[in-house]
Amino acid sequence: MSSDINERVEENIDEPAPQRAAGLWRDAIRDLRKRPTVIISLLVIIAVLAIGFFPSLFTGTNPKACDISLNKAPAAPGHPFGFSHEGCDYYAQTIYGAGPSIQLSLMVVVGTLIIGGLLGILAGFYGGWLDVVFSRAVDVFNSIPFLLGAILLLTMFRDLSIPFLSTRLQAIIPAVITLIIFGWTSTMRLVRASVIEARNLDYVQAARSLGASNRRLMFRHILPNAIAPVVSLIPLSIAGMISVEATLSFLGLGVRKPEITWGLMIDDATKWFVNGYPMLLLIPSAFLIATVLAFVLLGDALRDALDPKLR
Amino acid sequence: MGRYVIRRLLQAVLTLFFVLFLLHYLLSLAIQVNGNPARTFFGDKPVTAEQLAAVEAKFGTDDPCLDTIGDPCLGMFGKRMGDWLTLDFGTTFHGYSVTEQIAQAVPPTLILFAISTAVWVLIGITAGVLAAMKRGRFFDYLVRTGTTFTVAVPTFLLLVITQQLVGVSLGNWARSTFGRDSFLGIIFQPSYDHDHPFLSLLVPGILLGAFGIAGITRLSRTSMLENLRADFVRTAKAKGLRPRRVTVVHTLRNSLIPVITLIGFAMADALGGTVITEGIYSIPGMGGLAFSATRDNDLTMVIAIVAILSVSFMLVTLIIDLLYAVLDPRIRYE
Numbered sequence: 001m002s003s004d005i006n007e008r009v010e011e012n013i014d015e016p017a018p019q020r021a022a023g024l025w026r027d028a029i030r031d032l033r034k035r036p037t038v039i040i041s042l043l044v045i046i047a048v049l050a051i052g053f054f055p056s057l058f059t060g061t062n063p064k065a066c067d068i069s070l071n072k073a074p075a076a077p078g079h080p081f082g083f084s085h086e087g088c089d090y091y092a093q094t095i096y097g098a099g100p101s102i103q104l105s106l107m108v109v110v111g112t113l114i115i116g117g118l119l120g121i122l123a124g125f126y127g128g129w130l131d132v133v134f135s136r137a138v139d140v141f142n143s144i145p146f147l148l149g150a151i152l153l154l155t156m157f158r159d160l161s162i163p164f165l166s167t168r169l170q171a172i173i174p175a176v177i178t179l180i181i182f183g184w185t186s187t188m189r190l191v192r193a194s195v196i197e198a199r200n201l202d203y204v205q206a207a208r209s210l211g212a213s214n215r216r217l218m219f220r221h222i223l224p225n226a227i228a229p230v231v232s233l234i235p236l237s238i239a240g241m242i243s244v245e246a247t248l249s250f251l252g253l254g255v256r257k258p259e260i261t262w263g264l265m266i267d268d269a270t271k272w273f274v275n276g277y278p279m280l281l282l283i284p285s286a287f288l289i290a291t292v293l294a295f296v297l298l299g300d301a302l303r304d305a306l307d308p309k310l311r
Numbered sequence: 312m313g314r315y316v317i318r319r320l321l322q323a324v325l326t327l328f329f330v331l332f333l334l335h336y337l338l339s340l341a342i343q344v345n346g347n348p349a350r351t352f353f354g355d356k357p358v359t360a361e362q363l364a365a366v367e368a369k370f371g372t373d374d375p376c377l378d379t380i381g382d383p384c385l386g387m388f389g390k391r392m393g394d395w396l397t398l399d400f401g402t403t404f405h406g407y408s409v410t411e412q413i414a415q416a417v418p419p420t421l422i423l424f425a426i427s428t429a430v431w432v433l434i435g436i437t438a439g440v441l442a443a444m445k446r447g448r449f450f451d452y453l454v455r456t457g458t459t460f461t462v463a464v465p466t467f468l469l470l471v472i473t474q475q476l477v478g479v480s481l482g483n484w485a486r487s488t489f490g491r492d493s494f495l496g497i498i499f500q501p502s503y504d505h506d507h508p509f510l511s512l513l514v515p516g517i518l519l520g521a522f523g524i525a526g527i528t529r530l531s532r533t534s535m536l537e538n539l540r541a542d543f544v545r546t547a548k549a550k551g552l553r554p555r556r557v558t559v560v561h562t563l564r565n566s567l568i569p570v571i572t573l574i575g576f577a578m579a580d581a582l583g584g585t586v587i588t589e590g591i592y593s594i595p596g597m598g599g600l601a602f603s604a605t606r607d608n609d610l611t612m613v614i615a616i617v618a619i620l621s622v623s624f625m626l627v628t629l630i631i632d633l634l635y636a637v638l639d640p641r642i643r644y645e
Binding site: 159285 | 322325326327329330333334337338340341344345459460462463464465466467468471472475476479480579580582583584586587590601602604605606608610613614617620621624625628
């Protein structure tokens with residue numbers, strides 16, 4: 001499941017790379033390769049993805065094996081970050097805390113891309129009443145502020161348990177669905193705008209006059225050329241979702257206990273911050289900020305490279 | 312112009328209707344899926360059908376449509392809209408009137424928003440404009456790095472750390488040095504103070520401004536940069552106008568038009584942010600009410616607040632859209 005998502009995200013980034021749309025993409029890649037911030041953020045992202053999907057490679061300690069007599073004990077050999085207020089190994093907790101956030105944000109971004117992208121193509125290509133209906137739906141969902149809507153929906157269905165899911169998925173799926181429901185609108189608007197721009201261009205008319213079907217026009221001709229602005233938003237939306245997930249977990253609404261995430265760790269550590277144990281708060285915060293920062297920097301660089309106008 | 316205004320107003324009414332219906336449908340669905348909240352009123356105690364019916368009637372959840380999953384409960388929707396029109400938002404779990412609680416909660420939230428809007432305008436726009444004028448220099452890099460970091464640091468983290476460092480540590484120092492009621496002692500507080508609403512809201516208000524400030528700063532910068540290169544600015548310079556007049560009247564005024572739209576989006580971020588800000592700083596505003604209602608699972612309260620905040624947000628977007636059409640006559644959405 002998880003590696004599948006990873007592949008799909010990769011695929012989305014790589015898809016238009018072949019010779020067909022080479023100009024923009026080759027220039028962008030050449031431009032990106034030269035920037036040290038891009039290389040560093042890519043390294044951080046690869047490390048975080050590895051931690052998120054294969055935590056056992058980084059620590060042999062069980063993060064849920066806690067010994068209350070060790071609560072808030074300082075670092076010891078084999079336990080570089082010390083112990084949490086419940087006496088769990090803090091390094092193992094920090095490592096395992098990456099997984100839910102990373103997997104959740106990737107799932108949300110893939111979900112918004114699929115739903116927003118599909119509705120955007122349909123609305124932009126066909127226009128007419130389809131466009132009116134979808135665009136009004138966007139208006140409705142945009143009128144409810146994102147975080148507020150997420151808080152509402154997650155409060156309502158807090159106790160809902162979905163059958164046939166593992167505990168891990170059980171803990172993150174409600175948040176994933178909620179964030180997709182309130183997150184698909186921006187992708188839809190972007191795709192719709194660039195499809196409308198592209199649909200009357202000469203190459204589309206040429207393909208149409210050769211007898212290409214609507215589906216072929218949409219997915220083989222328009223989509224590859226309309227996707228650049230969406231691609232540059234992927235790292236930024238992953239960053240945003242990681243940050244929102246931490247916020248929701250902090251409110252007790254995101255990933256549910258007993259799963260471990262950085263947001264929940266920060267919530268637990270807040271009260272110890274000025275009482276002599278600042279590291280309990282600073283360690284998960286540093287990991288969270290580094291991850292979000294890496295995605296933001298990559299996203300900014302990608303956007304600059306793909307949209308030279310904005311520079 | 313007139314036709315555009317009418318179109319936009321009709322659109323707003325339609326959207327308003329669907330938003331309210333969506334909220335109503337979600338609430339009904341939550342009751343249908345989770346079971347009637349009246350049942351939780353009794354805890355584990357055994358309960359007779361009459362008692363249950365009485366409590367259901369009291370909370371307005373006695374409609375039989377709430378027993379079938381997926382039923383849109385249209386009758387209830389009409390009744391609820393009627394109640395909401397007369398500003399009756401129901402009763403909380405603890406038996407208080409939601410409307411009264413919200414009415415008391417409005418002033419702190421308004422103060423908070425006044426402060427954060429001032430932050431957006433004074434800090435965000437100024438920094439963006441100055442960065443554009445000093446393009447490529449140190450200040451420009453500083454602003455750009457600064458906005459990247461504001462995006463990257465989740466605001467709840469900023470709030471928690473500031474509350475602990477500024478409110479507790481610095482505040483304790485200020486209170487022990489200058490006294491409990493000194494100016495600094497009141498500003499640096501970890502929570503809301505009823506006697507000094509404005510001063511104790513200053514720090515959380517500024518932090519709330521951190522929601523969305525990055526976008527405003529960046530847009531002011533790019534839009535200023537774009538206009539500095541525009542033909543009409545070159546013409547103004549060529550006419551021999553004084554540099555200050557070119558910057559302020561010709562460039563700045565035109566650059567700020569797109570920024571106005573973004574303030575609407577920043578507000579959407581900040582509306583969600585009030586729940587966190589007021590929750591962390593225990594401010595008795597609307598966000599604080601929503602925060603505690605979320606913890607108590609009090610749906611009537613949460614949905615009333617979400618509805619009110621969404622409607623105010625829609626009003627702000629509507630005003631901004633109309634203002635935009637006045638300020639920039641080129642904009643017409645056919």
